[in-house]
Amino acid sequence: ASSDATNIQTEIRRDGDEYVINGTKWWSSGALDPRCKLFIVMGKTNPESNRHTQQSQIIVEPDMPGVTIKRNLPVFGFDDAPHGHAEIEFKDVRVPVENVILGEGRGFEIAQGRLGPGRIHHCMRTIGVAERALEKMCERLLTREAFGKKISEHSVWEQRVAEARINIEMCRLLVLKAADMMDKVGNKIARTEIAMIKVAAPRMALKIIDDAIQAFGACGVTTDSGLARSYASMRTLRLADGPDEVHNRTIARLEYGKTGARMHAREAAE
Missing domain, CATH: 1.20.140.10 (Butyryl-CoA Dehydrogenase, subunit A, domain 3)
Structure with missing residues (x-):
């Protein structure tokens, strides 16, 4: 999304009692720390809505099927271990509906x-x-x-x-x-x-x-x-x-x- 959060392309699609997440995130700071047990993922739940209400935030567990930490992104050669900054792929990740934070469109x-x-x-x-x-x-x-x-x-x-x-x-x-x-x-x-x-x-x-x-x-x-x-x-x-x-x-x-x-x-x- 760069400096414009409304550019976010990750898709969070409702499917019954679940959301299905597809997309890739860069600079996910802290994701590589072994103490990290939850991700807060922001993506679009309604691309047709107002540009500031298209996005939602949802809780995802790192070990859910379809979540892949692809690599650490060094900063000027520093790896910032153990904190790190990860590139993460979400491929058909299914998350319970109740994991959405505050409701759809409030990301x-x-x-x-x-x-x-x-x-x-x-x-x-x-x-x-x-x-x-x-x-x-x-x-x-x-x-x-x-x-x-x-x-x-x-x-x-x-x-x-x-x-x-x-x-x-x-x-x-x-x-x-x-x-x-x-x-x-x-x-x-x-x-x-x-x-x-x-x-x-x-x-x-x-x-x-x-x-x-x-x-x-x-x-x-x-x-x-x-x-x-x-x-x-x-x-x-x-x-x-x-x-x-x-x-x-x-x-x-x-x-x-x-x-x-x-x-x-x-x-x-x-």
Whole structure:
């Protein structure tokens, strides 16, 4: 489905007291963990319905006939074991009708309901990753020497460290604002702030991690420092739960809406 959940092609067809599922899912995170005993599968139960009520979510057990975990999908070469990200095939998988969640046609609604809190959770963790990268970078700069003095004494690094701290704190405040608004007025009204943090936080973390890698030199791109793993994770986050482009579109359209409303009000007053 990529960034548009309404593109989902997996079919969930009613057949008496069962649903029959056919389709393939990519990036099924956690499916490879031996503790995973249930899948929540989203697919189309009514392709003729409104585009946001075509989808349903249903519980599927991994050992049901027709369920095949085809492979793990590595992220920049990291396998994320034991969690993993699986490609899963569903071929004529029969599931009891009572396994559907909340009823037919509510899959998109369920998915949207968790996206706001999920994005805030991602951004909180992202700030933690950025903090750790900055800490590693400072430790490296204070302990390594080049051209007769500590790397930290080269002025370019003062600039990078200062900007890293400034950007972390700016993102932290924006995340706090989004979380506060979500608690007080709900996801819908806070959607601008949620979209902004989802764009800003990973970009901020990636810049700091990239500077930290530079401070470590060749060691930074190995698994020794942990920075390569952090970079892979944060780069993936610019796609997970909606790519930057979708969030930027949301921000821009809401901004256009506010400006349009002000223009209309001025015209009405005249």
